[in-house]
Amino acid sequence: MTAASRLRRLVEPSALPGLGPTLGFTLVYLSFFVLLPLSALALRPWELGFDHVRDVLTSERTLAALQLSFGAAFLAACINAVFGTIVAWVLVRYDFPGRRLLDAFIDLPFALPTAVAGIALAAIYAPNGLVGALFAPYDIRIAFTPLGVMIALIFVGFPFVVRSIQPVLEDFETEAEEAAATLGANRLQTIHRVILPAITPSILAGFSLAFARAVGEYGSVIFIAGNIPMVSEIAPLLIVIRLEEFDYAGAAAVGLIMLSISFVLLLLLNALQSHIARRGR
Amino acid sequence: MPLDISNVRKNFSATPVLRDVSLFAEDGEFLALLGPSGSGKTTLLRVIAGLEQPDSGAVRFQGEDLLAQPVRERRIGFVFQHYALFRHMTAAQNVAFGLNAKPAKQRPSRSEIRKRVSDLLHLVQLSGLENRYPSQLSGGQRQRVALARALAIEPRILLLDEPFGALDAKVRRELRRWLRDLHERTGLTTIFVTHDQEEALDLADRIALLRDGALEQVGTPEELYHEPGSAFVFEFLGDSVRLPCTVNGGVAVIADAPVPIIGAAPANGPAFAYARPDAINVEIGPGPGLPAHVRNVILAGPDARLDCAIDGDGAIDVRIPAEEAAKFSPRDRVRLTPRTVRVWPVT
Amino acid sequence: MSDRRSAAKRDPSWLAGALIALAVLYFVLVLLLPLVTVFAEALRRGFGEYFAALQEPDALAAIRLTLLVAAIAVPLNTVFGLAAAWAVTKFQFWGKSALLTLIDLPFSISPVISGLVFVLLYGARGWFGPLLDQYDIHVIFSVTGVVLATVLVTLPFVARELIPLMQAQGSDEEAAAATLGASGWRTFFLVTLPNIKWALMYGVLLCTARAMGEFGAVAVVSGHIRGETATMPLHVEILYNEYSFVAAFAVASLLALFALVTLAVKSLLEARFAQQLAAQRWR
Numbered sequence: 001m002t003a004a005s006r007l008r009r010l011v012e013p014s015a016l017p018g019l020g021p022t023l024g025f026t027l028v029y030l031s032f033f034v035l036l037p038l039s040a041l042a043l044r045p046w047e048l049g050f051d052h053v054r055d056v057l058t059s060e061r062t063l064a065a066l067q068l069s070f071g072a073a074f075l076a077a078c079i080n081a082v083f084g085t086i087v088a089w090v091l092v093r094y095d096f097p098g099r100r101l102l103d104a105f106i107d108l109p110f111a112l113p114t115a116v117a118g119i120a121l122a123a124i125y126a127p128n129g130l131v132g133a134l135f136a137p138y139d140i141r142i143a144f145t146p147l148g149v150m151i152a153l154i155f156v157g158f159p160f161v162v163r164s165i166q167p168v169l170e171d172f173e174t175e176a177e178e179a180a181a182t183l184g185a186n187r188l189q190t191i192h193r194v195i196l197p198a199i200t201p202s203i204l205a206g207f208s209l210a211f212a213r214a215v216g217e218y219g220s221v222i223f224i225a226g227n228i229p230m231v232s233e234i235a236p237l238l239i240v241i242r243l244e245e246f247d248y249a250g251a252a253a254v255g256l257i258m259l260s261i262s263f264v265l266l267l268l269l270n271a272l273q274s275h276i277a278r279r280g281r
Numbered sequence: 282m283p284l285d286i287s288n289v290r291k292n293f294s295a296t297p298v299l300r301d302v303s304l305f306a307e308d309g310e311f312l313a314l315l316g317p318s319g320s321g322k323t324t325l326l327r328v329i330a331g332l333e334q335p336d337s338g339a340v341r342f343q344g345e346d347l348l349a350q351p352v353r354e355r356r357i358g359f360v361f362q363h364y365a366l367f368r369h370m371t372a373a374q375n376v377a378f379g380l381n382a383k384p385a386k387q388r389p390s391r392s393e394i395r396k397r398v399s400d401l402l403h404l405v406q407l408s409g410l411e412n413r414y415p416s417q418l419s420g421g422q423r424q425r426v427a428l429a430r431a432l433a434i435e436p437r438i439l440l441l442d443e444p445f446g447a448l449d450a451k452v453r454r455e456l457r458r459w460l461r462d463l464h465e466r467t468g469l470t471t472i473f474v475t476h477d478q479e480e481a482l483d484l485a486d487r488i489a490l491l492r493d494g495a496l497e498q499v500g501t502p503e504e505l506y507h508e509p510g511s512a513f514v515f516e517f518l519g520d521s522v523r524l525p526c527t528v529n530g531g532v533a534v535i536a537d538a539p540v541p542i543i544g545a546a547p548a549n550g551p552a553f554a555y556a557r558p559d560a561i562n563v564e565i566g567p568g569p570g571l572p573a574h575v576r577n578v579i580l581a582g583p584d585a586r587l588d589c590a591i592d593g594d595g596a597i598d599v600r601i602p603a604e605e606a607a608k609f610s611p612r613d614r615v616r617l618t619p620r621t622v623r624v625w626p627v628t
Numbered sequence: 629m630s631d632r633r634s635a636a637k638r639d640p641s642w643l644a645g646a647l648i649a650l651a652v653l654y655f656v657l658v659l660l661l662p663l664v665t666v667f668a669e670a671l672r673r674g675f676g677e678y679f680a681a682l683q684e685p686d687a688l689a690a691i692r693l694t695l696l697v698a699a700i701a702v703p704l705n706t707v708f709g710l711a712a713a714w715a716v717t718k719f720q721f722w723g724k725s726a727l728l729t730l731i732d733l734p735f736s737i738s739p740v741i742s743g744l745v746f747v748l749l750y751g752a753r754g755w756f757g758p759l760l761d762q763y764d765i766h767v768i769f770s771v772t773g774v775v776l777a778t779v780l781v782t783l784p785f786v787a788r789e790l791i792p793l794m795q796a797q798g799s800d801e802e803a804a805a806a807t808l809g810a811s812g813w814r815t816f817f818l819v820t821l822p823n824i825k826w827a828l829m830y831g832v833l834l835c836t837a838r839a840m841g842e843f844g845a846v847a848v849v850s851g852h853i854r855g856e857t858a859t860m861p862l863h864v865e866i867l868y869n870e871y872s873f874v875a876a877f878a879v880a881s882l883l884a885l886f887a888l889v890t891l892a893v894k895s896l897l898e899a900r901f902a903q904q905l906a907a908q909r910w911r
Binding site: 030264 | 639640643644647648650651652654655658659661662665666671677703707708711712714715716718719720721722723728731734735736737738739740741742744745746747748749751752753754755775776779780783786799806811812815816826837840841842843844850860861862864865867873876877880881883884887888890891892894895900
């Protein structure tokens with residue numbers, strides 16, 4: 001087989017021009033900005049040996065940070081799944097003054113730089129802050145504790161669940177609901193048996209997105225977290241600290257393990273989601 | 282020979298869509314590429330236009346190797362099935378596009394372009410709609426803008442992909458006649474793709490019938506209709522009835538009734554007989570012929586139809602003159618005998 | 629709007645009321661309160677101090693740097709998005725889905741990791757750091773590093789907006805232009821671009837917003853050098869850590885204002901050009 005005919009099997013010929021330059025540029029660009037940097041992340045943890053990686057990852061401080069990052073992200077995504085569903089339902093099903101405005105504002109956490117959100121949340125939940133002061137008399141502290149971390153992650157993940165469910169609810173066939181009603185189901189039964197199963201895959205999809213985003217979140221968390229090692233220090237911050245110590249291998253190891261765990265969890269969530277979606281059909 | 286396609290093959294991944302197709306078109310001819318969906322007719326049209334590259338084979342136009350030319354240099358007008366009008370341009374801007382795209386030296390002056398556009402829109406009977414956007418035009422109007430746009434570059438060949446596919450039945454018939462007129466006036470070699478046999482029989486000088494990526498038969502509409510080369514051609518061009526029979530000495534025996542065979546008769550033995558539904562005799566009472574009973578008499582339309590259930594298995598719609606329909610009523614026992622049949626061996 | 633719910637779908641009004649109240653409460657607590665706090669804290673000591681804080685030389689330098697970084701990263705990713713979308717939607721080639729995954733990848737990486745990877749490459753102990761150091765080229769703790777990190781973080785925005793739309797629109801119009809004799813560039817500028825302009829604007833808007841607001845990735849590579857490598861979000865951090873709260877919130881309020889403008893333009897684009905935008909939601 002000649003080189004030309006082999007190439008022809010990789011690329012379908014087309015009447016339109018520009019495949020060479022555009023695909024070439026795309027590949028070079030991606031190699032420089034994505035592939036090369038990520039290969040460094042994959043390779044550099046091992047340069048001080050396997051034992052170093054193991055020591056970094058099994059140190060109590062790393063374990064505590066990973067536990068906090070994934071745990072708080074999970075809880076925050078759960079809370080957003082519940083309230084995000086309610087908000088999406090309200091936005092799609094009810095008319096009330098300010099609905100359009102509320103709808104537009106849902107995306108605020110995407111648009112507002114994380115550092116801005118971070119200092120605002122720190123100010124609100126500090127012991128002398130607007131909300132923090134309410135809890136201070138009962139000796140409940142929010143800022144500088146894992147609770148504060150979770151609150152920041154709730155803010156960050158808020159839009160994902162809402163935006164995942166909204167289009168599905170909008171397209172949801174009225175007929176299925178009406179049919180349920182004509183069959184004598186009461187409203188709660190209809191919601192429980194007809195509507196919830198239909199939107200469960202999107203709730204899960206939104207949950208996954210919110211979770212993935214929250215695991216890696218940095219800017220909105222570090223101000224409210226207080227960053228006390230073993231207590232309120234998140235994994236991304238640990239990467240920054242390792243870098244400041246010029247422990248590149250250690251920083252890369254933490255980064256790699258974070259990515260790997262997220263990847264596995266998201267695969268599982270995806271599998272669960274498609275399993276549920278299939279059952280629904 | 283103006284357009285000469287020889288031994289064209291094309292695969293999409295591993296699936297062959299064109300298997301060794303050879304075809305020519307005479308100067309000024311109106312040629313139809315007919316076939317069921319998936320037969321490769323649109324792919325063949327796109328190969329001629331240069332929108333697809335064949336894996337092997339040659340396409341020549343007046344001796345020139347078309348495959349060596351990129352699409353934009355071929356000067357072949359192409360009307361897409363869904364028109365592919367530029368949706369953000371007015372009808373006039375759409376038609377002018379090809380003229381404006383010419384290299385500066387060959388580009389007509391602005392006033393010339395304006396005049397050509399106006400003439401073309403007049404030709405396709407759209408004068409006055411110059412400034413409408415495609416979304417403000419009906420399906421038939423869009424179709425004609427697409428045609429005017431293709432004609433603007435003074436194409437050497439005009440290709441139309443399912444030109445009437447997206448239109449409703451009435452507009453279809455009007456446009457069909459109008460397109461025939463236009464072809465007679467311009468004399469342009471025109472090839473169109475259709476899956477509708479009636480359209481092909483009505484419009485084309487010649488029909489190339491495709492099946493599974495290969496040419497099944499090429500000829501004038503009369504040739505294809507009256508001298509079909511295979512059962513596939515017979516069944517594709519018009520309604521047909523297939524009956525099992527036994528060939529015996531050049532005659533098809535169907536349920537004890539001998540029926541004369543048109544065309545070549547296969548060797549003695551079992552075979553399939555094919556008949557048109559208007560060439561079947563229906564008789565009441567005992568005798569030879571397929572025993573059946575009438576399920577329904579349908580009187581709407583120019584002739585009457587008898588919906589007959591054959592004893593044992595199957596049903597046939599037989600067409601009879603309207604005045605004979607009074608003889609039949611549902612549940613009548615009848616015998617069906619084709620007057621003539623074509624016979625092909627059982628495959 | 630009132631007839632969009634049939635009787636069967638109507639919830640009892642107490643339930644509707646309770647759900648609306650709950651949603652609004654959650655919204656106010658989670659979203660509105662932080663936003664209002666930014667402005668309240670910024671103006672705590674009056675407009676005088678607010679504007680004084682914004683006219684600080686370091687604040688002005690941060691604003692300039694943020695605009696500079698966005699002015700480099702956004703055009704780069706716009707050209708990339710257009711090229712990638714053209715290659716992916718107009719042609720069939722082996723490995724396309726792997727390419728799409730790669731384009732999407734930066735969305736699923738922690739911003740800190742997006743910064744980290746460039747330190748691993750170009751830092752003092754990076755793969756290429758020592759080599760570049762010999763030629764006196766510094767990527768980390770310089771504007772270059774800030775640009776690199778920003779490009780990586782905002783890489784998918786334009787491409788992800790264009791690809792689904794161009795996929796849906798198909799290539800018939802481009803093919804028609806080719807049969808009419810148009811060149812590739814002419815086809816792109818006169819046929820493709822007008823068809824995707826609103827989605828392109830939408831993608832550029834989201835890309836710009838993220839480029840100006842990016843914190844984590846930039847924090848890792850910039851070194852927080854006041855007046856030199858500190859973008860606005862980093863300057864906010866510096867001021868906050870120095871307990872200059874009013875100044876920190878003043879700079880933050882500018883970013884918040886920009887976020888509000890972004891949301892407004894975004895809603896406008898979505899409302900007016902819904903069908904010309906890909907269904908892609910913001911990530």
